[in-house]
Every structure is written in structure tokens, then in C-alpha cells.
Amino acid sequence: MQLDQLYQEIILDHYKRPHGRGLRDAEDPADQVAEAHHVNPTCGDEVTVRVATDGDVLHDISYDGMGCSISQASASVLHELLRGRGAGEAFAVHEAFVELMSGRGQVTPDEDVLGDGVAFAGVARYPARVKCALLPWMAFKDAAARAGVGASPEVKA
Amino acid sequence: MTTITIPEGMPQFDDVPRFDVAAVRADFPILDRQVNGHPLVYLDSANTSHKPRQVLDALTEHYALHNANVSRSVHTLGTEATEAYDGARAKIAAFVNAPSVDEVVFTKNSTEAINIVAYAFSNASPRADADPRFRLGPGDEIVISEMEHHSNIVPWQLLAERTGATLRWFPVTDQGRLDESGLDDLVTERTKIVSLVHMSNILGTVNATARITARVREVGALLLLDCSQSVPHLPIDVVDLDADFIVFTGHKMCGPTGVGVLWGRGELLAAMPPVFGGGSMIETVTMAGSTFAAPPARFEAGTPPIAGAVALGAAVDYLTGIGMRAIQWHEKELTAYALDALSAVPDLRIFGPTVPVGRGGTISFALGDIHPHDVGQVLDSLGVQVRVGHHCAKPVCTRFGVPAMTRASFYLYTTTEEIDALVGGLEQVRKVFD
Numbered sequence: 377m378q379l380d381q382l383y384q385e386i387i388l389d390h391y392k393r394p395h396g397r398g399l400r401d402a403e404d405p406a407d408q409v410a411e412a413h414h415v416n417p418t419c420g421d422e423v424t425v426r427v428a429t430d431g432d433v434l435h436d437i438s439y440d441g442m443g444c445s446i447s448q449a450s451a452s453v454l455h456e457l458l459r460g461r462g463a464g465e466a467f468a469v470h471e472a473f474v475e476l477m478s479g480r481g482q483v484t485p486d487e488d489v490l491g492d493g494v495a496f497a498g499v500a501r502y503p504a505r506v507k508c509a510l511l512p513w514m515a516f517k518d519a520a521a522r523a524g525v526g527a528s529p530e531v532k533a
Numbered sequence: 534m535t536t537i538t539i540p541e542g543m544p545q546f547d548d549v550p551r552f553d554v555a556a557v558r559a560d561f562p563i564l565d566r567q568v569n570g571h572p573l574v575y576l577d578s579a580n581t582s583h584k585p586r587q588v589l590d591a592l593t594e595h596y597a598l599h600n601a602n603v604s605r606s607v608h609t610l611g612t613e614a615t616e617a618y619d620g621a622r623a624k625i626a627a628f629v630n631a632p633s634v635d636e637v638v639f640t641k642n643s644t645e646a647i648n649i650v651a652y653a654f655s656n657a658s659p660r661a662d663a664d665p666r667f668r669l670g671p672g673d674e675i676v677i678s679e680m681e682h683h684s685n686i687v688p689w690q691l692l693a694e695r696t697g698a699t700l701r702w703f704p705v706t707d708q709g710r711l712d713e714s715g716l717d718d719l720v721t722e723r724t725k726i727v728s729l730v731h732m733s734n735i736l737g738t739v740n741a742t743a744r745i746t747a748r749v750r751e752v753g754a755l756l757l758l759d760c761s762q763s764v765p766h767l768p769i770d771v772v773d774l775d776a777d778f779i780v781f782t783g784h785k786m787c788g789p790t791g792v793g794v795l796w797g798r799g800e801l802l803a804a805m806p807p808v809f810g811g812g813s814m815i816e817t818v819t820m821a822g823s824t825f826a827a828p829p830a831r832f833e834a835g836t837p838p839i840a841g842a843v844a845l846g847a848a849v850d851y852l853t854g855i856g857m858r859a860i861q862w863h864e865k866e867l868t869a870y871a872l873d874a875l876s877a878v879p880d881l882r883i884f885g886p887t888v889p890v891g892r893g894g895t896i897s898f899a900l901g902d903i904h905p906h907d908v909g910q911v912l913d914s915l916g917v918q919v920r921v922g923h924h925c926a927k928p929v930c931t932r933f934g935v936p937a938m939t940r941a942s943f944y945l946y947t948t949t950e951e952i953d954a955l956v957g958g959l960e961q962v963r964k965v966f967d
């Protein structure tokens with residue numbers, strides 16, 4: 377059934393048992409910490425993503441928000457995939473996720489890059505839900521830029 | 534059971550006007566289609582309604598046979614188009630019992646109609662020679678309510694910002710009714726305009742306006758009613774309502790998109806300054822300045838939605854042919870049925886009145902803590918089309934402490950089987966997310 381492609385088990389798992397949820401202070405007081413709050417104006421979903429970084433490594437990505445299963449699971453996957461990664465690597469993953477979501481179901485995701493993020497391939501076929509999946513990722517991008525680790529010039533999202 | 538259906542065969546059965554729903558459904562081509570392998574179950578008429586063949590035919594016939602611009606040609610086609618456009622205005626005036634055809638202004642939709650009134654206030658405010666009823670400044674007040682559509686909030690917020698007037702709000706009770714308890718403190722000598730929704734697009738509440746009208750008259754303010762949701766579903770009589778302005782939108786009442794209506798009392802429209810400038814709205818134009826046409830032309834700058842208005846006229850004929858009382862009763866029965874059926878769904882919370890009195894066939898609810906997006910997505914996979922989100926009424930969501938709601942809304946073509954499909958679909962939603 378079509379619906380199973382959208383609501384993959386992985387997505388429902390992340391939704392029901394989110395990883396790393398809740399906004400946290402940086403463990404290392406020397407870290408730059410910044411956050412961004414994004415809202416989906418069509419449905420009122422909200423997410424706040426906070427990034428703690430020393431400028432190279434994203435020590436923590438914490439988040440809080442309210443929204444549908446897709447946006448909440450997406451935040452959980454974002455946390456899991458990018459926390460502890462180098463900024464360059466993280467933005468490569470970010471780019472791959474944005475590309476997957478903008479692909480209208482035509483992009484084959486690379487599991488080595490996207491991990492549990494591949495489960496969102498089905499979401500890309502539902503234009504009304506793409507924004508839900510991207511909401512935390514867009515907030516992450518702004519938060520990272522505010523923490524001083526902007527996307528490298530060749531990355532466009 | 535709280536259903537109010539009168540069984541066939543009972544003496545009272547014939548006391549209410551009825552129509553053949555199956556025959557009505559046959560007029561709507563889209564109702565034959567499938568969605569995701571299921572028959573379409575369209576429960577989103579509060580968002581936009583479907584169009585019967587009679588309306589689609591009027592639209593194509595106009596373009597195929599009578600297409601020309603209006604009010605500016607002597608040729609035959611121009612005359613036919615003008616007659617059709619003016620004829621539509623007359624039909625709409627009759628539909629809401631407007632005392633004069635010239636009180637019906639065609640707009641793009643309800644939103645534009647409200648903005649025309651708000652901007653007329655803006656334009657009048659700085660001018661000493663303008664009608665004082667339209668002049669606003671610091672100390673003056675505009676009153677709306679917490680249950681408004683954003684279309685009846687934002688234009689007034691912007692107007693208040695431009696003029697320094699204060700925006701005040703009627704609260705909403707826990708039952709989803711307009712809280713009139715503070716009426717006398719809220720509507721005072723400082724109030725210049727009260728603008729209220731007649732039927733809420735999110736709670737389904739139909740507001741009783743008599744007390745408010747009386748108070749508005751007492752303090753010498755103006756009253757606008759946003760009838761976007763009531764004109765399509767209930768018999769509306771502007772004389773009975775005793776408002777100063779009402780607005781409604783064609784696409785929610787079996788008409789096409791792109792055409793709506795501002796009705797205003799003739800004397801008030803005549804005193805109101807223009808908002809959009811352009812062709813058709815002038816009396817004369819010189820390089821030194823312009824003078825303006827009488828209403829309704831004064832408020833219809835540029836080429837209007839001609840075919841849209843003609844098709845809206847056909848929609849009004851269609852609705853009148855079935856009978857607005859009969860439509861109202863049909864929806865009342867559906868609402869009673871749906872409230873009853875939904876109350877049996879575990880963990881379902883209805884926002885707004887839970888009895889089929891003083892409310893229309895628009896029911897918003899929460900299913901446990903499952904997000905409305907997810908509810909709507911699973912229902913869609915079963916062919917059931919509901920609206921999810923904040924319904925352009927965020928203050929209502931805030932009032933009830935939720936970011937979004939799921940809404941089912943009915944119309945003349947809705948059946949109890951479709952409500953059963955909704956209830957069955959909600960079971961499915963619970964299975965996916967429990």
C-alpha cells in the first residue's frame with residue numbers, strides 16, 4: 377500500500393521514540409551555541425534546532441518542537457546523523473537530504489550518506505509533506521550559520 | 534443517540550423541505566472520481582465546494598457564445614456580456630434579499646471584499662471632508678473576535694497600524710461560542726466598526742447576531758459580517774440580519790474561484806471612498822483629477838471577473854432550485870449524525886459546539902495526540918479528503934491549546950455513508966499510530 381512508503385517503520389520509530397530530543401546547553405563552555413526557530417506557516421508546525429560547535433565539529437544538535445510524525449522523525453534523524461560530525465561532512469549530508477527531498481521520488485538515496493534518512497525517500501513523492509521533512513533541516517542550517525559554521529560555498533540548499 | 538433524523542413515514546417527515554441527494558450528486562462530475570483507489574469522499578467543502586455541471590456549463594457557454602468586455606462597448610457581444618454580468622448581480626442580490634441590485638459589489642473573493650472596506654476606512658481617515666463613520670484615529674476602536682478567519686483579522690490589524698486605532702477582540706467560550714458577556718464594555722462609543730464571522734470556518738459555530746447588532750446601533754458603529762461560510766449553507770437575508778456589510782466568496786457556494794461579493798447598505802456604499810483606481814470606476818478623468826462612479830462600479834476597477842460572476846449567478850440559481858432551507862436541513866441532519874458518530878470514536882475531542890444547534894456542518898477535532906497532518910494523510914490514502922492545519926484561524930487553535938486541527942465539512946452533496954467512511958478511516962489512523 378502507498379501509505380507504507382510514506383510511513384516507513386523507521387519514520388514511525390523515530391516519531392514514537394525520538395532520539396536526542398530536548399534543547400541542551402553545550403557541554404564544553406567554549407563552544408559556540410546558536411539556535412533557529414522555524415515554522416511551517418501552512419500547518420503551524422514548529423521546531424527549534426540548537427547547534428553547539430567549536431567551529432569544526434558539531435558537538436551537539438539538540439531540538440524541540442511540535443508537529444507531525446514526518447517533521448518530528450526528521451528532527452530525530454537529523455540529530456542522529458549530524459551530531460559529532462565535522463561541519464564539512466555534516467553539510468554534505470544536509471545537501472544529500474535536501475536533494476532527496478526535492479527529487480519528487482526520482483532520487484535514489486545513498487544509505488552510507490543518509491543512514492535512517494533514506495526512509496524519507498517516500499516522503500519526496502508527497503509534495504505537501506516535503507516541507508514537513510525539511511523543516512528541522514532548514515532550521516539546522518540557520519542555527520549552524522549563526523554558530524559560525526555556515527555552509528561551504530559549493531553547497532547550495 | 535442524538536440524531537434528529539425524522540424517519541420516513543412519520544407524519545413530521547414532510548414538515549421539513551427535502552431534496553434527492555443522489556440526484557444532486559449526479560450533477561457534480563467530480564464526485565464520480567476515485568482517489569488512491571477509493572471512491573472520493575470529499576469532506577472539505579468549507580475550504581472550497583464542488584461545482585455542478587450547470588455552473589460549469591454556464592462558464593463555458595459564456596466564453597463560447599457571449600464573450601466580450603462589459604460596460605464599454607456598443608456592439609452585440611458587449612451588450613450580451615454586460616446583460617449577463619448585470620443579470621448575475623441581480624440574481625445574487627435576490628439570493629441575499631438585498632434591497633437594491635446596486636448594493637452588490639463583485640470582488641475577487643471574501644478577502645478582497647473585507648480589504649475594500651478596511652482600505653476605505655484608511656482612505657477616509659485623513660480627509661476632513663470624508664464621512665465621519667469611515668474616519669479612524671487614535672482612541673477609536675475596531676472590534677473583531679477570537680474565532681475569525683485570518684481574512685477578517687489581518688486587514689483590521691493593518692488598518693489599526695495605519696490609523697492608530699485600537700483592535701479589540703470578543704473572546705470564545707470553552708464550548709466554542711462567541712462570548713458576548715462583555716458586549717457592553719467591548720462595543721462602546723469609541724467603536725467605529727465591528728467585524729464578525731457569521732459562521733466559523735473552524736468551530737462550525739453560527740453566531741447569533743441580534744444582541745450585537747442592537748449594541749452596534751446603540752453606539753453608532755458599523756457592522757460587517759463575514760458570511761463566507763453562512764451564505765453557502767443557510768438562507769441569508771441581509772434585511773433580517775440588519776448588518777451594514779456582508780462578504781462572501783463564490784467558490785464555497787458551488788461557484789467558480791475568482792469571484793466574491795461585498796454587499797453594503799446602499800447609503801453607506803455611496804458614502805464610501807474608492808479603494809482601487811482604474812477603468813470602469815470613474816465618472817470623469819482629467820489631468821487635474823478624477824471623480825468617481827456611483828456604487829457598485831466605484832468599487833469594481835478594471836475588467837471584473839465577468840464569466841465568474843455569470844457562473845456564480847448559475848450557482849445561485851442551482852442552490853435556489855434546491856432550496857436553501859432544504860440544504861440547511863440536510864446539513865443539520867448530517868451534523869447531528871456526524872457528532873454522534875464521532876463521539877463514539879475513542880480519544881476523539883471535538884472543538885466547538887457538540888450539539889447540532891447554533892452550528893453548521895463543519896466539525897473540527899483532535900484524535901488523541903496524533904498530529905492532524907498524519908490523520909489527514911492516512912484518510913487521504915482511503916480517499917477521504919479532510920482539511921488539516923490551522924484553517925487560517927490560528928487564534929482559535931491557540932485558544933484551544935493545539936497547533937492544528939482536523940476538520941470535516943459537509944455540503945448539499947454529502948451523505949451519511951461518507952461520514953461512516955470518515956469514522957472507519959479514523960480507526961485506520963489509530964492503527965497506524967497507536
Ligand SMILES: Cc1ncc(COP(=O)(O)O)c(C=O)c1O
Pocket residue numbers: 579580642643644645682684685730732733734759761762782793925
Ligand atoms: C470564514 C471565512 N472568511 C473568509 C474566508 C476567505 O475566503 P477567500 O479565501 O475566498 O477570500 C474563508 C475561506 O477560507 C472563510 O472560511
